[in-house]
Amino acid sequence: MGDPALRADAHGSDIVSPDLSPGSTRRMLTAAIEVLTSSLPGHVSSARSSQSLLARVAPAILSGLRREERCLLSAGMILARARSGDSAGAVELVEAEIARAVVTHSDVPAASASAFWAAASEAFVTAGWPRNGARFALEAKEAADATGSDSARFRALALLAVSRALNGEYTAAAEVVLSARTLERNHGWSSSTATYPLLLGEILLASANLDTASLDSCAVQLSEDPTGDVSWPATATAARAMSLMVQGQTSEALTTIMTVTNGTDVSGITEMIRGFSLGIHADLLLARGEPTRTLALLAGRESPGGHALCFDMQRAAAHLQLGDYRSVISATDSCIRLGTEHCLRTIPPLLLRRAVAWHRLGRPEAADRDFEDAFHLIVASGSSTPLLTVPLDDLLLLLDRLLDRRPELEPRILDVRTRIQRVPAATAPRRIPPLLTKRETELAHALRRGTPLRAIAVSQHVSYNTVKSQARSLYVKLAVTSRDEAVQVLEQVGFFD
Structure with a gap:
């Protein structure tokens, strides 16, 4: 030795x-x-x-x-x-x-x-x-x-x-x-x-407020590293990447954070900063509408015990972009089971993604429940970061439903609407339908041909009610409500090619 x-x-x-x-x-x-x-x-x-x-x-x-x-x-x-x-x-x-x-x-x-x-x-x-x-x-x-x-x-x-x-x-x-x-x-x-x-605490505060000036200031202080510890410049880079993301400069932010996540010094950086940098990298891919790359980046990565870094939540965001709504729920069920052990900071974005998934699965009660919980936590914390990479249309629709149920919350709802406007818009990914079963695939082709449901039932030797149930299941997977919408979505993604 x-x-x-x-x-x-x-x-x-x-x-x-x-x-x-x-x-x-x-x-x-x-x-x-x-x-x-x-x-x-x-x-x-x-x-x-x-x-x-x-x-x-x-x-x-x-x-x-x-x-x-x-x-x-x-x-x-x-x-x-x-x-x-x-x-x-x-x-x-x-x-x-x-x-x-x-x-x-x-x-x-x-x-x-x-x-x-x-x-x-x-x-x-x-x-x-x-x-x-x-x-x-x-x-x-x-x-x-x-x-x-x-x-x-x-x-x-x-x-x-x-x-x-x-x-x-x-x-x-x-x-x-x-x-x-x-x-x-x-x-x-x-x-x-x-x-x-x-400085780490100040970076978290600046991120919550989408305060780019403070993020940049922290980055400058960390760049003047007096200790020679590689975690200092890595943290400075992460702060700069977060600032660029808030400004909507996604490509610049992505290439910036990759100097940490893909750099040769990564093994010498503290675990927390490695995890934060990976989380920023994942958020940037989601902001660019690249859910498949996000899942590849996070493959095999486990969240730390208390989920202060919740990679399951980010995987759920990727599944949401892919249209695999049931996987959004299953990916985050373990987080829900943590109960009071789960970090408070990462609960609101987790609940928001579950709310959108429940909504698209045709479960409005579950969607409204998770959304209202997330809403109150966001209001209490004053943070805007939970709103990053969440689909805007769904957020606004769920806010409208909350206002209908709880008109007394209007001032707080207006405040959250204002925050939503400050969040950089994410690029919508090319819609990819979830994998269809053999029976759903046959049904999709029959719907495109314009075959009536009763005729489909006869050709498949099943009851009319069975076909109706299969059609409803297909519509839920595609987040649509009619035959025409289902066919249109499948055509847009080249399903029939």
Whole structure:
């Protein structure tokens, strides 16, 4: 390994068994303190060598340490894992240490506890669990308040800001951002590793408001990376791509984000930024009316546990463009089953796509139910991003139906209509019908020939009611209501060629 403090384990994994001698443990503790210190404002170093070292050390090194030492070393190991792409390992270590009640013991000073809780928050945010991220950020802030340390308080606030923004709690996130920026100005701190989560929170806020000026400003700040961490320029590129998408410059935005998703540095970028970049890439393909490419891009990609990045929702949007409405529902049923575990931010776009699918499947009650839930969440959050790539005509029709049912909501409905007008229009894809069964294919050809339903029933040796039922099923698949419309749609996509 080149370092006497490390010995390869018997299985040859990336995690190595530590030398548990006092000298080796002390070196690891020193590395952890360097990583933790670099996470505070005013410290530019990213402590990459120490971070790399700690990311590969097995938790066995924590055994036998005094509580404060264990708290600090485990915090450094958690951060190292989260920042090196092992968010699952970071979360696992957080949970193990909390289960041992190490950090909550009275022997642990508040400053060390704050460092641990901040590391725990970052681990859960990186893994896509913003509510746990917020919970631990609040613990970090409480401990920081007890010490009177503004630098520890700033770190906690930055993590709280990104956690709340990631969960779609934009008003609360904006208040925290303001508090953190005030602290930064008061101390004259320059941009550092500690600033990064705060910038992520600001990017999420700007995206929700379709605020291109703020997105561009964040991109500029991230481009002036003081740490040498490849996630900074990658995040800057993602912010620029989002700004271009909001401006309707889809092609420029797509080629911009591809420098991240298809670039050689992608493996060195944190999991969350890789996921966000992939999500932007998918949204841009959907905006261009390319659902097949979207599904290919997302093939095999799983959403993180809390669905802060909900790839199932984006797959549903692709199925919607393809006219495969039942797949919209089936692709998102698992999201619905998550219940309160699902990230709040990604629920509105999920429900909107389900509402449109239910509508096109001829299920108005289900459509209205999902749409009204999405509507209230959008109004509460103030975000416009859930409206991206949703078919405009369907949105307006569902809004009209909501107004008919709930006239008292008119002011809020008008506000959402205004937001819809600000959303860049997506290119409508060439309509592609879902795969038809053999019987539906025969029926489609008979309808085109103008054969009456009774005559079709006789030729197929089935009852008239059976043919009527088959015709209704075909109309639902094609999102039409009559024979003529069905034939027209199938002709437009070359079905009979």
